[in-house]
Amino acid sequence: SQKIEQNSEALNIQEGKTATLTCNYTNYSPAYLQWYRQDPGRGPVFLLLIRENEKEKRKERLKVTFDTTLKQSLFHITASQPADSATYLCALGTGGFKTIFGAGTRLFVKA
């Protein structure tokens, strides 16, 4: 069956460290992969998109990698800050109308 898996347990890290979140998928062939941030009581906010022919994408303190052989994406936040605390959602674009979301990983950054 088709699945998107993200770390189900919350990730707790110290301010200033690098947070690394994992997204694994099975039985999909995504044309691209996205990462969204979601704060409590709010809708997801788009952060980054990486295409199937790209290995890495960066934006400010964010870095995303995409390995279509391993069927995995890693999302890194460098020099993390308490304001980065949120739920981060991985989403697959299959080229059709649907964007398929994972359940998300909660990140807590302690000062």
Next chain:
Amino acid sequence: GAGVSQSPRYKVAKRGQDVALRCDPISGHVSLFWYQQALGQGPEFLTYFQNEAQLDKSGLPSDRFFAERPEGSVSTLKIQRTQQEDSAVYLCASSLSSAIEKLFFGSGTQLSVL
């Protein structure tokens, strides 16, 4: 408007009541989506509009769910004869074009069915 607007923000319904949830997408956005998000889960696709045409409604859980976007802008998601399992956050998202790569979400409507 500046972003996607949804109303009401919260809705409490008695089991069996009909509800209507409204979405105002970003002006000029061609694509509009409805998603359902249960607590602790990611958004689940319900339906997709390109302008006024509903091109995919495969995610609607039952025939009690109905969505429309008659003039290609504002959309309404209607749930008839609500059940407790319909309790969730209903998110609306829009995208500039039919090349769907970046979704702009509203804050959602939290529906509680008692």
